[in-house]
Amino acid sequence: MRLHDLLGAIDVLEVFHDSPVDVSDVTHDSRTVRPGALFCCIPGVYRDGHDFAAQAVDDGAVALLVERKLAVATPQARVQSVRAAAGPIAARVHGDPSHQRPVLGVTGTNGKTTTTFLLEAIFTEAGRHPALVGTAGVRCDGASIGAARFTTPEAPDLQRTLAELLARGADVVAMEVSSHALAERRVDGTRFAAVGYTNLAHEHLDYHGTIEEYFEAKARLFTAQFASTAVINIDDERGSTLVARAESDGLDVVSYGIDAGVRGAGARVTGADLQPDTTGTRFRLEVDGATAELRLPIAGRFNVANALAASGLAHAIGVGLDVIAAGLSNAPGVPGRFESVGSGAPVRVVVDYAHTPAGITTVLAAARSLSNGRIIAVFGCGGDRDTGKRAGMGAAAGQGADAVVLTNDNPRSEDPATIAAEAEVGLQSVGADYTIELDRRRAIRAAVASARPGDTVVILGKGAETTQHVGETLKPFDDRLVATEELAARWN
Numbered sequence: 100m101r102l103h104d105l106l107g108a109i110d111v112l113e114v115f116h117d118s119p120v121d122v123s124d125v126t127h128d129s130r131t132v133r134p135g136a137l138f139c140c141i142p143g144v145y146r147d148g149h150d151f152a153a154q155a156v157d158d159g160a161v162a163l164l165v166e167r168k169l170a171v172a173t174p175q176a177r178v179q180s181v182r183a184a185a186g187p188i189a190a191r192v193h194g195d196p197s198h199q200r201p202v203l204g205v206t207g208t209n210g211k212t213t214t215t216f217l218l219e220a221i222f223t224e225a226g227r228h229p230a231l232v233g234t235a236g237v238r239c240d241g242a243s244i245g246a247a248r249f250t251t252p253e254a255p256d257l258q259r260t261l262a263e264l265l266a267r268g269a270d271v272v273a274m275e276v277s278s279h280a281l282a283e284r285r286v287d288g289t290r291f292a293a294v295g296y297t298n299l300a301h302e303h304l305d306y307h308g309t310i311e312e313y314f315e316a317k318a319r320l321f322t323a324q325f326a327s328t329a330v331i332n333i334d335d336e337r338g339s340t341l342v343a344r345a346e347s348d349g350l351d352v353v354s355y356g357i358d359a360g361v362r363g364a365g366a367r368v369t370g371a372d373l374q375p376d377t378t379g380t381r382f383r384l385e386v387d388g389a390t391a392e393l394r395l396p397i398a399g400r401f402n403v404a405n406a407l408a409a410s411g412l413a414h415a416i417g418v419g420l421d422v423i424a425a426g427l428s429n430a431p432g433v434p435g436r437f438e439s440v441g442s443g444a445p446v447r448v449v450v451d452y453a454h455t456p457a458g459i460t461t462v463l464a465a466a467r468s469l470s471n472g473r474i475i476a477v478f479g480c481g482g483d484r485d486t487g488k489r490a491g492m493g494a495a496a497g498q499g500a501d502a503v504v505l506t507n508d509n510p511r512s513e514d515p516a517t518i519a520a521e522a523e524v525g526l527q528s529v530g531a532d533y534t535i536e537l538d539r540r541r542a543i544r545a546a547v548a549s550a551r552p553g554d555t556v557v558i559l560g561k562g563a564e565t566t567q568h569v570g571e572t573l574k575p576f577d578d579r580l581v582a583t584e585e586l587a588a589r590w591n
Contacts, residue, residue: 100192102137102162106176108191108288109184115168115175120161125189125255127181134159137192139185139255142166148181164188186254186288193262197272197289200265203412204286204325206276206317207297207332209458210405211250213397214297215273216433217409221426222271225418230264232257233275235434235563239267251280258288271416278303278316286325293328293353293415294320295408298335300457305485321345330411332356332404333366353415355407357400358385368411370403377439377447377469384424386414391424399437399465435562437462440579441586445552446472448586450578452562454481454508456491459559463499472553476500477546478560479539480522482513482568489518493525496533500557502549503533506542508560509568539567540581547585558582 102120123135129151132138138155140148140163152160152169162174164181178184190197203218205211215231222229223241231238232252237245237260244267245260251274252260264272276294280286299314307313314337321329321341329345332338334356342352358371367387374381379396380403395406410423432438438450447470453462459478466474476496480489496503505522507515515537526533536542546556558578561567567576 102174102176105137105188105191108187109176109178112177112179115177116172118174120174122162122192124259125185125192127185127253127255129155129158132158132160134161136160137162137164137188139164139181140166140169141181141185180284182254182284183287186258186284186286188288189255189258190288193258195288195290196258196261196265197291200270200272201292201416202261202272202274202289203416204274204276204289204291204294204320205297205408205412206278206281206294206320208300208302208455209453209461210297210401210408211275211277212452213402213405213433213436214295214408214412215275217406217427217430218273218412220430221409221413221418221423222273224426224429225422228268228270230267230269230272231274232260232264232272237264239264239269249280250275250277251285253283254285254287257285261289273412276320278313279306281319282307282316286320289325291320291326293330293412294326295330295412296321296335296338296341297332297405297408298457299337300455301485301488301491302455303485304487318344321348321350323348323350327351328353328415330355330368330408330415332408334404351415353411355404355411357404357407368407368414370407373400373403375400375468384410384420384427386410386420386423389420391420393424393428395427396430397432397437398439398469399462400468401461401465402437435564435579437465438563438579441583444586444590446547446550446586446590447555448547448558448582449555450558450562450582452560454492454560456488456495459492459495460499462559463496463557466555466557467499470553470555472551472555473501474499475502475504475546475550475554475556477504477506477542477556477558478522479506479508479515480518481509481560482511482515482518484511486521489521490525490528493522493527493531494529495525496559497526497529497531501532502546503531504542504546505533505535506539507537507567508539509564510570511568512570539576539578540585543578543581544585544588547582547589556582
């Protein structure tokens with residue numbers, strides 16, 4: 100596509116070295132430049148894309164998107180913000196893929212991945228060809244086709260990914276939309292058939308600064324710029340605020356909530372008469388007055404809420420209630436999300452990705468409701484991430500479990516002992532029964548060894564991750580595999 104045709108998608112301040120060049124791709128990463136690419140010079144925290152423009156041109160870039168004129172004799176379009184312009188221009192290069200097939204966006208602190216996997220199950224039941232983009236990577240028709248560097252890819256990568264998914268035959272895409280992505284304009288240029296909100300809790304405040312700014316980043320998705328329909332959890336304390344804002348911007352709001360929840364009664368999508376057990380929950384699903392009985396084969400009350408989010412989003416694009424109920428009833432487990440591991444032992448071990456105070460509280464409460472024995476939690480806090488939540492995570496673990504083993508998570512560049520000390524403050528504040536074992540395998544072994552028949556061990560924080568990030572190294576480590584091995588060693 101000619102550069103001038105692309106520039107109509109953005110506000111251009113001026114063009115330098117103008118010439119009629121053809122653009123076949125858009126990238127912000129100089130290492131991925133291909134001949135015919137438009138290179139987006141994004142100023143970053145540590146590196147400035149403008150510094151890599153000359154190398155990009157040497158590697159085949161035919162034009163540059165810049166915020167200042169560069170001494171490179173290549174067509175340059177200067178804009179106020181390259182970040183803001185990259186998405187719309189990439190979308191045009193790739194044929195506006197989000198306009199070709201429905202794309203559903205899910206945001207919230209917890210539940211995004213599970214909600215998209217439940218949508219995958221619903222659309223598979225409907226005979227469609229769903230694709231997912233999120234923390235678990237990129238999937239199409241139930242198969243993984245790529246790993247994830249970010250929950251939501253950078254704008255040029257996202258538009259390219261959407262186009263590639265359509266080329267593979269995907270006819271609906273469910274995508275996790277992170278607060279970072281919204282703040283950094285990664286989904287600009289994307290049109291969503293509907294957007295969903297799960298909840299908001301303490302997370303990423305090292306990036307956003309305050310919980311209010313975190314909410315504002317999420318709320319940006321619920322505007323007419325991105326969608327015409329919003330599916331919102333009104334059991335969440337921020338839900339009613341978001342409903343009012345979405346409606347004021349002209350969006351059709353599909354509210355959801357558990358009927359016996361704090362605020363969920365009267366929602367358009369509800370779950371009622373919950374009958375939980377260790378492997379799932381039976382409940383009555385109601386969508387705009389129509390009802391269906393089903394059994395969700397994924398344990399935990401919070402997963403019923405995720406199922407309601409998926410139901411509302413599927414309903415918003417015309418999927419019938421019978422298909423929704425059947426899809427949820429046949430949904431496979433979500434890797435690393437309240438996943439039971441091992442078998443044959445008289446204790447239960449659950450692995451979950453929860454890594455926020457609210458997430459830990461929710462998961463441990465679910466485990467408590469399904470167990471007659473003690474709850475033993477294993478958790479740590481990630482390094483180089485929001486330090487303000489560490490004490491809160493400790494308090495949540497201490498309050499929700501009968502015993503806690505505080506351990507290492509992904510320390511990255513930080514000292515594991517320093518991280519643990521900050522989490523220990525929270526454990527001490529609630530008078531928790533805890534031990535510290537920074538070797539994660541030994542921590543899991545200790546928890547399993549201390550468990551008595553009927554107890555539940557809950558391993559928190561890493562979920563389905565298969566590595567542990569220590570310094571600059573990614574070491575093989577899978578909580579599910581390690582727990583299975585330790586169970587076998589203890590009980591066989």
